[in-house]
Amino acid sequence: MRAVPGFDDDLRLAHVLADAVERVTMARFRADDLHVETKPDLTLVSDADRDAEELVRSQLKRTRPRDMVIGEEMPPTGSGNRQWVVDPIDGTHSFVRGVPVWATLIGLVVDGAPVLGLVAAPALGRRWWAATGSGAWSGRSLTSARQMHVSGVSTLADASLSISSTTSWDAVGRLDAVLDLARACWRERAYGDFWSYMLVAEGAVDIAAEPELSLHDMVALAPVVTEAGGRFTSLDGTDGPFGGNAVATNGLLHDEVLARLGTAREATSG
Template identity: 40%
Template sequence: MPFPSRSRYKELLVLAHDLADQSGAVIRPQFRRALAVANKAGADAFDPVTKADQAAERAIARMIRGRAPDHGVIGEEYGTERSDAAFQWVVDPIDGTRSFITGMPLWGTLIGLLHEGAPVLGLMDQPFTGERFWSGATQAYRREADGKARRMKTRACPRVKDAIVMTTSPDLFTTSAELDSFQRVSRETRMTRYGGDCYAYCLLASGFVDLVIEAGLKTYDIVALIPIVERAGGRVTTWDGRPATNGGQIVASGDPALHDKVLKLLNR
């Protein structure tokens, strides 16, 4: 099926903003409060989840069922509804739960939309700081606490040695080969910064960061961010250059001229 028309896209974007408003109202009162933290990973690892994550995803799914009952939902906390639907909302209610539970504001709500399996719309909301980042039909935008929407554009950085690279944590690279590949790129760049989760990709789309390199991502970690980065002028793929929709080893570049050079370094 073809990409949604401009008028249809506007309708979908309105829904995405409403979903973010609803989830933000659920999450905001829970931030920097004493919360019980459950571990989804079992005894040998740590994958935290809180009632805020769960309540926000329920609120999003409930609104989608009411406003777009023919659409599906892929959520981190409650799985998939209507897997056969042409439109699938891909939701991570709190991307960066580790930051959330430690009181750091480097987390966000990810709301993405797939159409026939392709990412067509993305939104990242940070309800505590009042920031929101989203993809329009052809461009990308951010809204800060002053309420003004501004166009986002990645910056030119064709040389690896001039690049600023971010990753959430070196712990994402679970094999020595992955860590070696990341460090090979990191050594060649100007500066490496850790932390950020979804926030790092939005900083890239805003022109403050040149590379984000990660591994072990799930669909709900990346789908919403792909249209934001690409419509700001960047590129997002797996380390071997394939579409990033299913997650895995991910590299995002603000300058497409930088992207192929980094892929070569990662795969040397």
């Protein structure tokens, strides 16, 4: 893997952070005494989520004291043009039920652009990462990795689609649109959370989409998809992870997918 001037040290740090978090999350995965609460927004949080985020924040405070940190479970800290965006456990519902499809997401935004992303899924034994100009990679470490590329599928009839739950699309008034898209595709599954997007980056899936997401859900994903040759936008076609929802494709299918799903404004109005 070639180094990326300006971000190679940050990428190494992201792997160190992921290594440390993995020791916390794997120790609590399927633990009989795991403590789970329902947050005010009705999503779940476990003691592992909070412990993992605290660990990342403490290490970033020591190694990147001038950087801002934005996480899921705690208020932002710091300020400046470098912002680490962290989701300690993406897929908490899977984590608390013993399903291995969950990951720690670590992303870096510099001057308003997502420049680095690392996705670590220890229960699957997988890790994916990218930094601007480096390409996208998968493996257990920086020294043991293979480069990833999106697929070359150019028609929906040959495409594999991964969507979130139908209830989430129904909630924004776009269930009919997403079902029509699914019918137009060769295959439709719901792999869930981060995994859908990593499968797009690997070329195993051609389209992934979700109608409602937070910033911490997306920042780490976007560089991996784009450095693999794909596109990552909001439903209204705006590039990047800042629109509150996501469409990721191999690039060849993107415009047609956006046209079929409609814009974010249309989604909220029905």
